[in-house]
Amino acid sequence: MYPNPESITRVTSIGAGPIGAGWTAHFLARGYDVTAYLHDASETDAFMSILNTAWISLTDLGLSPGASLDRLQISTDLEDALAVAEFVQESGPERLVIKQALYARMGAILPPSVVIGSSTSGLMMSDIQADCPTPERTVIGHPFNPPYLLPLVEIVGGKKTAPEAVAWAGEFYKIAGKAPLMMKKEIPGFVATRLQEALWREALHMVANGEATPEDIDIALMNGPAPRMVSQGQCMAFHVACGAGGMATNLDQFGPALKLPWTRLEAPELTKELRDRMVDGCNEVAGSRHFEDMAAQRDREIVGVLNALKAARQET
Amino acid sequence: MYPNPESITRVTSIGAGPIGAGWTAHFLARGYDVTAYLHDASETDAFMSILNTAWISLTDLGLSPGASLDRLQISTDLEDALAVAEFVQESGPERLVIKQALYARMGAILPPSVVIGSSTSGLMMSDIQADCPTPERTVIGHPFNPPYLLPLVEIVGGKKTAPEAVAWAGEFYKIAGKAPLMMKKEIPGFVATRLQEALWREALHMVANGEATPEDIDIALMNGPAPRMVSQGQCMAFHVACGAGGMATNLDQFGPALKLPWTRLEAPELTKELRDRMVDGCNEVAGSRHFEDMAAQRDREIVGVLNALKAARQET
Numbered sequence: 001m002y003p004n005p006e007s008i009t010r011v012t013s014i015g016a017g018p019i020g021a022g023w024t025a026h027f028l029a030r031g032y033d034v035t036a037y038l039h040d041a042s043e044t045d046a047f048m049s050i051l052n053t054a055w056i057s058l059t060d061l062g063l064s065p066g067a068s069l070d071r072l073q074i075s076t077d078l079e080d081a082l083a084v085a086e087f088v089q090e091s092g093p094e095r096l097v098i099k100q101a102l103y104a105r106m107g108a109i110l111p112p113s114v115v116i117g118s119s120t121s122g123l124m125m126s127d128i129q130a131d132c133p134t135p136e137r138t139v140i141g142h143p144f145n146p147p148y149l150l151p152l153v154e155i156v157g158g159k160k161t162a163p164e165a166v167a168w169a170g171e172f173y174k175i176a177g178k179a180p181l182m183m184k185k186e187i188p189g190f191v192a193t194r195l196q197e198a199l200w201r202e203a204l205h206m207v208a209n210g211e212a213t214p215e216d217i218d219i220a221l222m223n224g225p226a227p228r229m230v231s232q233g234q235c236m237a238f239h240v241a242c243g244a245g246g247m248a249t250n251l252d253q254f255g256p257a258l259k260l261p262w263t264r265l266e267a268p269e270l271t272k273e274l275r276d277r278m279v280d281g282c283n284e285v286a287g288s289r290h291f292e293d294m295a296a297q298r299d300r301e302i303v304g305v306l307n308a309l310k311a312a313r314q315e316t
Numbered sequence: 317m318y319p320n321p322e323s324i325t326r327v328t329s330i331g332a333g334p335i336g337a338g339w340t341a342h343f344l345a346r347g348y349d350v351t352a353y354l355h356d357a358s359e360t361d362a363f364m365s366i367l368n369t370a371w372i373s374l375t376d377l378g379l380s381p382g383a384s385l386d387r388l389q390i391s392t393d394l395e396d397a398l399a400v401a402e403f404v405q406e407s408g409p410e411r412l413v414i415k416q417a418l419y420a421r422m423g424a425i426l427p428p429s430v431v432i433g434s435s436t437s438g439l440m441m442s443d444i445q446a447d448c449p450t451p452e453r454t455v456i457g458h459p460f461n462p463p464y465l466l467p468l469v470e471i472v473g474g475k476k477t478a479p480e481a482v483a484w485a486g487e488f489y490k491i492a493g494k495a496p497l498m499m500k501k502e503i504p505g506f507v508a509t510r511l512q513e514a515l516w517r518e519a520l521h522m523v524a525n526g527e528a529t530p531e532d533i534d535i536a537l538m539n540g541p542a543p544r545m546v547s548q549g550q551c552m553a554f555h556v557a558c559g560a561g562g563m564a565t566n567l568d569q570f571g572p573a574l575k576l577p578w579t580r581l582e583a584p585e586l587t588k589e590l591r592d593r594m595v596d597g598c599n600e601v602a603g604s605r606h607f608e609d610m611a612a613q614r615d616r617e618i619v620g621v622l623n624a625l626k627a628a629r630q631e632t
Contacts, residue, residue, distance in 0.1 A: 018557075053611075053615075056615070057615045057618070057619045060616075060619045060623070061619055061622060122573065122576070144539070144541070144544075145557055146544075146615065146618075149543070149544075149615060149618045149619070149622070150543060150544060151539040151622075152535070152536060152539035152540035154536070179538075179539035181532055181535045181536055181539075182532075183527075183528070183532070184526060184527055184528060185526070185527050187522075187527050188576060188577050189577075189578035189579065191522065191527070191528050191532055191533065191536040192536035192537070192540035192541060193578060194518055194522065194578055195515050195518055195519060195533070195536060195537060195541070196515075196540075196541050196550070197518075197579040197581075198514040198515050198517070198518035198579040198580070198581045199512075199514050199550060200550055201514070201574070201579060201581045201582070201583040202510055202513075202514035203511060203550060203551070204583060204584050204594070205583075205584045206507065207590060207593050207594060207597070208584040208589075208590045208593075210500060211499075211503050211507070212499070212507050214549075214552075214563075214593070214594055214597030214598050214601065215597055215600065215601050216497055216498075216500070216507055217507065217511070217549055217550060217551050218549020218550065218551050218552050218601065219495060219549070220468060220470070220497055220507040220508035220511060220549070221511060221545050221549040222545065222546060222547070223460070223466060223467040223468035223495035223497075224460040224466055224468035224508035224512075225460070225508060225512050226542055226546040227465070227466060228460075228461075228462075228465075229537050229538065229541075229542035229545065230538060230542040230543055230546055230621060230625060231538070232534065232538070233533055233534020233535070233536070233537040233538050233542075234512070234515060234516055234533060234534065235530035235531075235534050236530075241461055247530075257438065258517070258520075260505070261504050262504055262505035262509060262510055262513040263505065263510045263511075263517060263581070264514070264581055264582070265513075265579070265581035266580070267517040267520060267521075268517070268520050268521045269524075271524070273524075274520065274524045277523050277524075277529070277530070278530055281523070281529045281530030282530050284531065285534070295369075295462075296369070299369075299370075299373045299462065299465060300373070300376075300631065301624075301625055301628040301629070302373070302462075302465045302466070303373045303377055303465065303628075304624035304625060304627060304628040305546060305621050305625065306377060306465070306467075307376070307377065307624065308617075308620035308623065309547070309617055309620065309621065311620060312613075312620040313617070315616065
């Protein structure tokens, strides 16, 4: 029922804010025809300003063949903006009543084969789609700010979403140059924001207790975990750092450290089941790669990142 | 009493593991004469293997003038290893009794003007220095793994440490090419590990609950927060993302979100004092820079990082 995601050429992006404008820039850079729906023509200047700023970075990253700002159309009429849409990225205001009304209208205007992805960071699709007459094709497609640069898109459906629409969205975002994360469940904050929020709350606790300043927090992150986390997420970072023993060694040896007061967040019980999920998960990602090869690859990537940062900082 | 940190040319590195060998590689790459103390000669091969691997990356990052592996000496005699030391980086086993005995010996052997930095990640200097006859010059100098690549060093003294020794260590590590974080208090896990641990525990909760796999966690981190966090820590990322209003807008507008169940870690009460500390701290870091300039700089850096990662991944 849904079209081949490779066949999509026309995207409609709803919203004039940094997220809507960022998505518009991203899809244009990947060679799509994009119609941007703005609520009011007075938003045009601010919208174009974000778009033009994003275009500088997108050009440096490399545009897709045929990509052009000339392939943008702007409309303040929703029916008009959706008329030729083959995919819709919705980045409207983060208020449930507004989104519900918007999905009620979009659900009536758009053919049911057109998938709608929502950029919401704080709402659940099961709530957003409540008044939509055709909710099967509505999914969460949550980007990370700035959406024209960061590859992540978290994808999950609501109660009424068809599994086929969720799978389709995953394929489409990947074709469109994003890194899709297919979520297992609808949970508040999705995955990335939950991780970031845990870190953020610990940071606020430290500042509240006079243990660190905001500057300290940032020095720690930028010079410690971040350059490695670009290359390896926290799971594979621990897996590879523990040598041949991998995540099993990490959990069996450092498991007791989970009881230490190293953060205000209490750890879950390290059951056999959790241990095995972590170990099996890391082994699957590693596949046949030897830990020394993964460590060498990590080091090459960190070197590239540190040299790139140095270059970007000297340019200014 | 302590020498000019610029005058230091001879460093002794204690420990044959990944941290001790990593520190040895770092100091050699920055042009120091380094004596490595190994507990046993049988550790030499593994030690040299780590060193040689690290040297590849350090060469790619750029060696300091005169830096050479030829300036390494290895000793299994502690008195001999410390004989010409002007600074000592201790990366011995993470067991308190072993460290206490080591500091008792080092404290008797070394002139009291030689600062000793400990790589410990889990112990407090107030405990480590308990049996040291000259504890004033003992400080924590905690690196992040891999220590030859990641710039962070967290610095804090114990109860008996002289404030001058802590300040000296901060200056010395900076001269030696590291990014020192001068901690305000001795707290378990220091700053970076606490932040990482909060994130890690939330990740374990998600895996335990079937909300995400280890692969999902890593996809989220590598493609979402990490490429930005290399350029801006979490505080300045929020400050700049909120435009002219900065952190004040973030906290005043999104403060209520701290009550949402977006992670298992409960947030601190957002008091006026905490709000002001966050806002003032971010404004201090920003200085006279306009948020648009900081956003543009962030984007340039993320572009550089993403292009560097792409290049490092295509090489293989």
